[in-house]
Amino acid sequence: MHILLCEDDPLIAAGIVTGLQADNLMVEVANTASMTEQLLSCAHFDLLILDLGLPDMDGQRLLERLRRQGLRLPVLILSARDTIDDRVNGLRAGADDYLLKPFDLRELSARILGLLRRAGGHSAAVLQHGDLQFDPASGDCFLGQQRIELSRREQALITALLQHPQQILSADQLKDRVYGLQDDVESNALNVHIHNLRRKLGNELIETVRGLGYRLGKPITGNPL
Numbered sequence: 001m002h003i004l005l006c007e008d009d010p011l012i013a014a015g016i017v018t019g020l021q022a023d024n025l026m027v028e029v030a031n032t033a034s035m036t037e038q039l040l041s042c043a044h045f046d047l048l049i050l051d052l053g054l055p056d057m058d059g060q061r062l063l064e065r066l067r068r069q070g071l072r073l074p075v076l077i078l079s080a081r082d083t084i085d086d087r088v089n090g091l092r093a094g095a096d097d098y099l100l101k102p103f104d105l106r107e108l109s110a111r112i113l114g115l116l117r118r119a120g121g122h123s124a125a126v127l128q129h130g131d132l133q134f135d136p137a138s139g140d141c142f143l144g145q146q147r148i149e150l151s152r153r154e155q156a157l158i159t160a161l162l163q164h165p166q167q168i169l170s171a172d173q174l175k176d177r178v179y180g181l182q183d184d185v186e187s188n189a190l191n192v193h194i195h196n197l198r199r200k201l202g203n204e205l206i207e208t209v210r211g212l213g214y215r216l217g218k219p220i221t222g223n224p225l
Contacts, residue, residue: 001026026156
């Protein structure tokens, strides 16, 4: 999944990026409100982590403006502002969760995964599609009783599809979720990962919608290989 982190403290940002990347989450960092808005306008993200103490605009004001503009991403506020009023005002401004600094990276990761599950309409930690079961937190993938080894890129791709089972995702949306904002991605790289997932999990797992993108195919049952 593709996370946008809005945090102006470089040490805190670096620690969060390292921790979330260990959980196979793709993270981009913005250190100002204006940069956050710019990135949101040019790339696809699944969740925004928002600090309130930004140098160019208060984070709560930014969130209110983004919600008025139609932003539907889950937003997790990460702040040292610890009064009840701060938390209530943050949630009323449009945040989906509020985590106080200092924090444990394990709790941050767990909250992020919980928000992503709810945004995708899932209540359980393990994503399931027929006989396919995948845990985004651990990377464990099972097809029936058979364990399937997936690369980090394949895990990011299957997570995006499983969390949006009824949605057609464009190639650009999937590339953002798999590669972030890297600009050196080969033109056929996404097709290679899709081919590999089909080879490992069955040709019907990922459906190509001509001219639009890709979506999850019909549920996998039995042995599709």
